[in-house]
Amino acid sequence: MVDSEIILQTDGLTKEFKGFVAVKEVALKVRRGTIHALIGPNGAGKTTCFNLLTKFLPPTAGHIHYKGAEITRAAPADIARMGLVRSFQISAVFGHLNALENVRVALQRRLATSFQFWKSERTLDQLNGRAEELLAAVGLQDFRDYLAIELPYGRKRALEIATTLALDPEMLLLDEPTAGMGHEDVGRIAQLIKKVAKDRTVLMVEHNLSVVADLSDRITVLARGEIIAEGSYAEVSRDPQVRQAYMGSTDVEAGHG
Amino acid sequence: MTTLHGATAATGDSGRAQIVAFLIMTGLLIAAPAVIYPIFLMKALCFALFACAFNLLLGFGGLVSFGHAAFLGTAGYVSAHAAKEWGLPPELAILGGTAAATLLGLVFGLIAIRRQGIYFAMVTLALSQMVYFYCLQAPFTGGEDGIQAVPRGMMFGFIDLRQTMTLYAVVLTIFLGAFLLIYRTIHSPFGQVLKAIRENEPRAISLGYRVDHYKLLAFVLSAAISGLAGATKSLVFQLATLTDVHWSMSGEVVLMTLLGGLGTIFGPVVGAFVIVAMQNYLAQFGAWVTIIQGAIFVICVLLFRRGIIGELGRVLKKAL
Numbered sequence: 001m002v003d004s005e006i007i008l009q010t011d012g013l014t015k016e017f018k019g020f021v022a023v024k025e026v027a028l029k030v031r032r033g034t035i036h037a038l039i040g041p042n043g044a045g046k047t048t049c050f051n052l053l054t055k056f057l058p059p060t061a062g063h064i065h066y067k068g069a070e071i072t073r074a075a076p077a078d079i080a081r082m083g084l085v086r087s088f089q090i091s092a093v094f095g096h097l098n099a100l101e102n103v104r105v106a107l108q109r110r111l112a113t114s115f116q117f118w119k120s121e122r123t124l125d126q127l128n129g130r131a132e133e134l135l136a137a138v139g140l141q142d143f144r145d146y147l148a149i150e151l152p153y154g155r156k157r158a159l160e161i162a163t164t165l166a167l168d169p170e171m172l173l174l175d176e177p178t179a180g181m182g183h184e185d186v187g188r189i190a191q192l193i194k195k196v197a198k199d200r201t202v203l204m205v206e207h208n209l210s211v212v213a214d215l216s217d218r219i220t221v222l223a224r225g226e227i228i229a230e231g232s233y234a235e236v237s238r239d240p241q242v243r244q245a246y247m248g249s250t251d252v253e254a255g256h257g
Numbered sequence: 258m259t260t261l262h263g264a265t266a267a268t269g270d271s272g273r274a275q276i277v278a279f280l281i282m283t284g285l286l287i288a289a290p291a292v293i294y295p296i297f298l299m300k301a302l303c304f305a306l307f308a309c310a311f312n313l314l315l316g317f318g319g320l321v322s323f324g325h326a327a328f329l330g331t332a333g334y335v336s337a338h339a340a341k342e343w344g345l346p347p348e349l350a351i352l353g354g355t356a357a358a359t360l361l362g363l364v365f366g367l368i369a370i371r372r373q374g375i376y377f378a379m380v381t382l383a384l385s386q387m388v389y390f391y392c393l394q395a396p397f398t399g400g401e402d403g404i405q406a407v408p409r410g411m412m413f414g415f416i417d418l419r420q421t422m423t424l425y426a427v428v429l430t431i432f433l434g435a436f437l438l439i440y441r442t443i444h445s446p447f448g449q450v451l452k453a454i455r456e457n458e459p460r461a462i463s464l465g466y467r468v469d470h471y472k473l474l475a476f477v478l479s480a481a482i483s484g485l486a487g488a489t490k491s492l493v494f495q496l497a498t499l500t501d502v503h504w505s506m507s508g509e510v511v512l513m514t515l516l517g518g519l520g521t522i523f524g525p526v527v528g529a530f531v532i533v534a535m536q537n538y539l540a541q542f543g544a545w546v547t548i549i550q551g552a553i554f555v556i557c558v559l560l561f562r563r564g565i566i567g568e569l570g571r572v573l574k575k576a577l
């Protein structure tokens with residue numbers, strides 16, 4: 001493995017909350033073009049890791065490199081502009097915008113007219129075609145005029161993914177993309193992730209181990225803020241430390257937190 | 258915050274309803290001086306504009322300011338001073354007042370914008386209190402007396418503002434022009450991003466938007482339009498006083514906006530007219546006005562959370 005293949009790398013990444021260490025000296029390497037899963041029991045520090053990687057939280061110590069550049073001190077909006085875009089564990093849509101507008105907000109940034117308060121919003125209609133394509137890709141073609149807040153949970157998550165894809169990011173960070181979804185939705189989202197990962201890198205937190213097994217090229221297991229195992233699904237599921245970490249915690253299949 | 262919003266996404270259908278509502282409003286305002294005292298109407302229009310500016314910030318940007326009186330009042334002082342002491346024509350006096358409020362808005366914004374929620378509100382309150390004490394002490398504001406007998410003069414050299422009906426026409430034009438500017442702002446590419454930030458700020462950030470810049474622009478626009486309202490008001494009443502920079506004025510605009518319907522297009526106008534009318538007709542009750550006003554407010558909040566226009570819009574299934 002040569003270094004140029006590593007798109008995202010952390011060294012000694014640590015986050016303390018008032019003395020409590022949520023993430024401890026995490027050294028993560030994500031290879032370009034792979035689907036990399038980050039798993040671990042509730043409270044292991046997975047979401048905190050995502051917040052550190054996307055700069056929503058400043059690290060207490062450690063470094064983050066993305067595409068060879070140090071981003072440890074960058075601003076969160078700039079991370080997104082570099083092509084590293086995240087989703088949130090709790091579905092993050094713009095509730096009082098309709099589905100089409102949700103996706104269009106992401107597309108809109110590239111027009112560079114977003115400060116123009118004197119322009120009609122009709123100038124955004126040129127993006128509708130692309131927005132509708134993205135909605136169709138996640139099965140939302142019949143919901144374009146629904147307010148996001150009116151959509152059922154699974155549809156909201158799908159809308160969030162469509163919005164994320166609208167940015168055409170090089171690398172996606174998905175925090176529990178299938179959490180709270182019914183069986184059918186899970187299958188559809190898993191297929192979608194597989195599809196979009198063809199020319200992208202994906203780092204995802206996922207509790208549904210069948211999704212993890214099905215999709216991931218590589219898995220990192222986190223427990224109490226530390227990496228305890230790394231490898232393929234077969235490798236980590238054999239690891240005694242991993243079995244130990246999962247014992248006593250809630251059922252990982254249904255786990256949610 | 259979201260639960261208070263009367264606004265839903267403006268579909269084409271609501272768009273048509275809004276045009277109809279705008280025409281009705283304009284028609285009523287043109288006809289009104291025939292039956293209602295024009296000075297009262299002009300006062301209400303100035304406050305309506307103030308409330309619309311406030312609503313742009315809170316209803317569409319999700320930012321709570323407790324300091325908006327500073328913009329209304331400062332613009333009033335500056336334009337009154339410019340008209341009276343410098344002898345500037347009314348259009349330049351109004352422009353000067355608006356510019357002063359815009360600058361002040363930029364200063365407030367730069368200081369406050371990084372704070373979230375209630376902290377943001379507190380910073381704006383603190384800054385506006387500083388403006389109040391400055392106005393109380395500064396020689397040019399005339400202290401407790403304010404600036405009185407401000408000349409109305411000739412606008413553009415040929416529009417005689419000493420004629421009440423001419424003045425009314427000018428005030429109405431300013432109001433409608435600014436109202437349309439706000440409408441356009443809400444329905445612009447900028448407005449879309451602003452609404453997205455209101456709905457979910459972390460998500461907007463994660464899409465690559467530098468949200469502080471958008472909030473700052475919204476704040477400055479809101480301050481500028483508040484200033485336009487204050488500057489116009491000082492020419493209408495030929496007076497600029499401490500009342501307009503006082504914190505209670507910052508509270509009153511919140512009241513007007515919530516009463517009419519936060520996040521609606523026409524709500525702040527209705528709210529302002531109701532409050533100004535109440536103050537006028539209840540004036541005979543003296544100190545009781547505040548209490549009656551408070552009681553009405555509590556009843557409104559309990560009975561129709563979305564405000565008058567918000568509830569109306571819900572019944573009609575249209576975003577107004």
Ligand SMILES: Nc1ncnc2c1ncn2[C@@H]1O[C@H](COP(=O)(O)OP(=O)(O)O)[C@@H](O)[C@H]1O
Binds near residue numbers: 041
């Ligand atoms: N902002 C915060 N302040 C204090 N503690 C936090 C904060 N965010 C997360 N934590 C704690 O850090 C630990 C890891 O949380 P999190 O990253 O959400 O876990 P996971 O996503 O793996 O379930 C938990 O014990 C949580 O309580």
Ligand SMILES: [Mg+2]
Binds near residue numbers: 046047048089257
């Ligand atoms: Mg989590």
